[in-house]
Amino acid sequence: MGHLPDLIRDLALILMAGAIITLIFKKIKQPLVLGYIIAGFLVGPYFKVFPTVADHENIEIWAEIGVIFLLFSLGLEFSFKKLVRVGGAASITAFVEIAFITVSGYFAGRWMGWSTMDSLFLGGMLASSSTTIIIRAFDELGVKTKQYARIVFGVLVVEDIVVILLMVLLSTIAVTKQFEGMEIVYTIVKLLFFLAIWFIAGIFLLPTLLKKARALLDEENLLILSIGLCLAMVVLATKVGFSAELGAFIMGSIIAETTSAEKVEHLTKPVKDLFGSIFFVSVGMLIDPQAIIQYGWPVVVVTLLTLFGKLFSTTIGALISGQPLKQSVQVGMSMAQIGEFAFIVATLGLSLGVISDFLFPIAVGASAITTFTTPYLIKFSESFYFFLERFLPESWIRRLNTYSSGTQSIQAETDWRIVLKSYRNIVVSNGVLLLILIWLTLNFLVPYLEKTIEGDTTKSVVALVISLVLGLPFLWAIMAKRPDNSAYKELWMEKKYNKGPLFILEVGRVLLGLVLIVIWTVQIIPTRGAIFIVLPVVAGVLFLFAKRMNNFYSKLEKRFFTNLNARETETFNTLSARVARKNVVFQTQLTPWDAHIVQLEVPPDAAYIGKPLKDLQWREKYGINVVYIRRAESLIHVPDRKQFLLPFDQVGIVATDEQITAFKPVFDQRVVRDKDAYDIDIGEIVFEQLLVDEHTQLKGVSIRNSGLRERTNGLVIGIERNNERILNPDSTTIFDWGDIIWIVGERSKIQSLKTTK
Structure with a gap:
């Protein structure tokens, strides 16, 4: 008998336990993540009833791979442009909530007598809410179409990126044991610097690689x-x-x-699901019931802090961002739970050996409780608002609503703001590229030249020349590139008093470019005299080759933005994308009216299919407006009363939350089918033959007039006549003696017809 490695036995145990428990959790409509954790507890060392995992070290490695693929999958769903499009309201709400709950978590830990690292990691664990739990609760309660749901989804996007950054900071602090402000600032700057390098290099190179190799890349590759x-x-x-x-x-x-992106996300999903399940099962294996009982009081404290702290801070954040009180309360009560990131943060702390073992069961206990409370908080959020409305002074509510209306009013950007933003983008983007180039020069080029070139002066001159040649296009952009927008041209050409400030801006960025050249030179050649040689030479090259610099920079810029926008460009002009963009614009304009635009899909068996809108009277009964119907790649804008809906039409509806709540059940209403007429056992459908004789009495009768379709609930597929076969005969075909009719229909009805005399 061959030897079976422990790893294979352990994987069999983990995956079978995970599969069985998650089936049960699906049945009782609970989050699968919680099911995996319970499965891990059942096969873990603290539960002796079932077999236990033997090789913990290998499982930990697989769990670490699981975290990697979970974060990779999150990145695939994320997109930096998605963060930019989240909007100010969601961003402000998220930052207020994260700052409050992280700081509160830290001080709660210190209040309970925990160490500094335990308290810091507790704050990091509380920083994110659970996307999985919230989406499931929204689906079950039918509130995804409500206005506040849009803010909640935006907050979740911001939370994801902030928690990633928090993990980096926590791991750095844990390793260096440095808590000083300057050390943290240095870590943040270092992180942003490397993010810029990776993002710029990745966007510049990777989309081009994938595009060039598209013909060679099948799914496996x-x-x-x-x-x-x-x-x-x-x-x-x-x-x-x-x-x-x-x-x-x-x-x-x-x-x-x-x-x-979509194809990679589809291909890697099974990998993520496999290793992710192993990770969450391994989390469950760390649960010690005795520890949860022993630390029951901290579990209660963390749970209450999560429930009330997140509810309070998110509500305040939404109010600050300009949301109405009702919507702010609904957002706050939707976010009051601990997300899956809590386990990842706790695992990070344990792997680094900087947090106590009791932190894990506390996180699991609090997560389990808040998982069950979330649907109820969302369900009763509106009732809680009405409760608040009765007790809050009327003047407070009036002021809050006035503040909300004021912040949501639309303010067009002035030409000066547009131009200053353009200057900022030019200087910051190219300045970052130059700093990256200086860093690469000092850390890679100079050490390489030290090994290959003798003489310090020669080495420094070669390094300076190579790096400056590479950096000239970006120096030119900082010092000479004009903003490419109509606002700049209008300010420069039409208003004389604008030329002074614009001239100062131009001079200022030229001076900034010269300062960068000086810093660059000093870093590589410490001799002060070199500055007086390098400055005029670089300035002269930029002046003489300005046109070539402009052309070269334009090509680089075009390549970068083409790659950056490739995904959107591919679908930019599709009707779906154009409608989505227009909906975003309309949404901003509708916010002060306490209304929003919702796109709903017509179910294939909806009761109203084919009926004119005038007969449905949706506007009169429910106060909603149908502003468009998207049918495949056609758009019916402001459909008239004669228009009707078809299966899978996308219907744009303008309404308030209350109107959508009343209207949604009507829109989702299905046709009530006659079960006896439609639900037939597939085993009863047969391919049978019928002989035309004195019993069937079909001689001289056409297929249409024979009533065979109704009498057998079937179709005449063929006729055998004089050793010839007629396939799919015409309905006017006349039956003759001895014809063999082949029918697809119900067994019992065909047999009944055969025996009829």
Whole structure:
């Protein structure tokens, strides 16, 4: 008998336990993540009834791979442009909530007598809510179409990226044991610097690679390449002092900007699901019931802090961002739970050996409780608002609503704001590129030249010349590139008093470029005299080759933005994308009216299909407006009363939350089918023959007049006549003696017809 490695036995145990428990959790409509954790507890060392995992070390490695793929998958769903499009309201709400709950978590830990690291990681664990739990609760309660749901989804996007950054900071602090403000600032700057390098290089190179190799990449090769890129970035991130999770997330977010994003996400989903399940099962294996009982009081404290702290801070954040009181309360009560990131943060702390073992069961206990409370908080959020409305002074509510209306009013950007933003983008983007180039020169080029060139002066001159040649296009952009928009031209050409400030801006950025050249030179050649040689030479080259610099920079810029926008460009002009963009614009304009635009899909068996809108009277009964009907790649704008709906039409509806709540059950109403007429056992459908004789009495009768369709609930497929076969005969065909009729229909009805005399 051959030897079976413990790893295979352990995987069999983990996956079978996970599969069985999650089936039960699906049946009782609970989050699968919680099911995996319970499965892990059942096969863990603290539960002796079932077999236990033997090789914990190998399972921990697989669990770490699971975290990597979870973060890679999150990056694929993320996209940096998605963060930009989240909007100010969701961003402000998220930052207020995260700042409050993180700081509160830290001080709660210190109040309970925990160490500094335990308290810091507790704050990080509380920073995110559970996307899985919220989406499931929204689906079950039918509130995804409500206005506040849009803010909740935006907050979840911001939380994801902030918690990733928190993980990096926590791991850095844990390793260096440095808590000083300057050390943290240095870590943040270092993180942003490497994020810029990876993002710029990735966007510049990766989409081009995937585009060039598209013809050669089948599903197998694309899967291998994607996983290889993910793990390569993981290695690179750990080499420069960051976590593996950050590397996986960054590579996922870079691939998310390519045209292959959806395909990569589809191909890697089974991998993520497999290793992710192992990770969450391994989390459950760490649960010690005795520890949860022993630390019952901290579990209660963390749970209450999560429920009330997140509810309060998110509500305040939404109010500050300009949301009405009712919507702010609904957002706050939707976010009051601990997300899956809590387990990832806790696992990070345990792997680094900087947090206590009791932190894990506390997180699991609080997570389990808040998982069950979330649907009820969302369900009763409106009732809680009405309760508040009765007790709050009327003047407070009036002021809050006035503040909300004021912040949501539409204010057009002035020309000066547009121009200043353009200057900022030019200076910051190219300044970051030059700083990256200086860093690469000092850390890679100079050490390489020290090994290959003798003489310090020669080495420094060669390094300076190479790096400056590479940096000239970006120096030119900082010092000379004009904003490419109509606002700049209007300010420069039409208003004389604008020329003075514009001239100062131009001079200022030229001086900034010269300062960068000086810093660059001093870093490589410490001799002060070199500055007086380098400055005029570089200035002269920029002046003489300005046109070539402009052309070269334009090509680089075009290449970068083409790659960055490739995914959107591919679908930009589709009707679906154009409607989505227009809906975003309308949404902003509708906010002060306490209304929003919702797109609903017509069910295939809806009761109203084919009926004119005038007969449905939706506007008169429910106060909603149908503003468009999208049918495949056609758009019916402001449909008239004669228009009707077809299966899978996308219907744009303008309404308030109350109107949508009343209207949605009507829109989702299905046709009530006659069960006896339609639900037939497939085994009863047969292919039978029928002889035309004195019993059937079909001689001289046409197929149409024979009533066979109704009498057998079937179709005449063929007729055998004089050793010839007629396939799919015409309905006017006349039956003759001895014809053999082949019918597809119900067995019992055909048999009844045969025996009829």
